[in-house]
Amino acid sequence: MLVTVLGFYGGYPYDGIGTSGYLLQADGKKMLIDCGSGVLNALSNYMKPTDLDAVVLSHYHHDHTADVGVLQYEWLAAKKEDPLPIYGHTQDFVNYSQLTVENATQGIAYNDYEPIEIGSLKFEFLRTVHPVPAYAMRITDKDGKVLVYTADTTYFDGLVDFAKGADLLIADTNFPEDVTGRKAHLNTKEAGTLAKEANVKRLMISHLPQTVDAETMLKQSQKYAEEVPVVNAFQGLEINI
Ligand SMILES: [Zn+2]
Numbered sequence: 001m002l003v004t005v006l007g008f009y010g011g012y013p014y015d016g017i018g019t020s021g022y023l024l025q026a027d028g029k030k031m032l033i034d035c036g037s038g039v040l041n042a043l044s045n046y047m048k049p050t051d052l053d054a055v056v057l058s059h060y061h062h063d064h065t066a067d068v069g070v071l072q073y074e075w076l077a078a079k080k081e082d083p084l085p086i087y088g089h090t091q092d093f094v095n096y097s098q099l100t101v102e103n104a105t106q107g108i109a110y111n112d113y114e115p116i117e118i119g120s121l122k123f124e125f126l127r128t129v130h131p132v133p134a135y136a137m138r139i140t141d142k143d144g145k146v147l148v149y150t151a152d153t154t155y156f157d158g159l160v161d162f163a164k165g166a167d168l169l170i171a172d173t174n175f176p177e178d179v180t181g182r183k184a185h186l187n188t189k190e191a192g193t194l195a196k197e198a199n200v201k202r203l204m205i206s207h208l209p210q211t212v213d214a215e216t217m218l219k220q221s222q223k224y225a226e227e228v229p230v231v232n233a234f235q236g237l238e239i240n241i
């Protein structure tokens, strides 16, 4: 599996860089994991968006879905024979129903009690703790390599088991360690601790804040991740798993 970061800011784009979106390539299949603001533009540096095989959305906050509408227009304009599958949860039916646009895209439901296959990849989902329903993803390829994406979430016990032994963990790290208490995202201490407790091989901190420099976020996360190597998401970062 090859992961390419197309956007990594939480909430809103900043300084020419978009919000959450990752290009995932495996066995010739190309898919987007989340499709935030600016992601379609970034994607076009690598491939034609009409050559995507699938889109998988963690939840329907705008910083993860802002470019879905324009992607649908691009598919509509391309007049392709088969629609683009867009996978989403059904806990918000209004947003789910908008994944389907005739002659362009087809919404497909996932849930957290049965895995699905997209190409040669197995996707498992776990409902996170966030102000709206959101799902973390555990993606396993045919060689047994594992990518775990926390989606948006605050810290909860089930995350450690879900991320166990992942080759790469992409964690929503929206806050520095001094932001504590009730919140919708992980801070650097929680992201680093999660990586250590789950014994992952590598941590990518993402969904980063615009107001704290990446080096500080990285340093803090690395302190708590201990032996697990940590990298901060940046535009164009590619990780081969
Ligand atoms: Zn978000």
Ligand SMILES: [Zn+2]
Pocket: 059, 061, 130, 134, 152
């Ligand atoms: Zn969110």
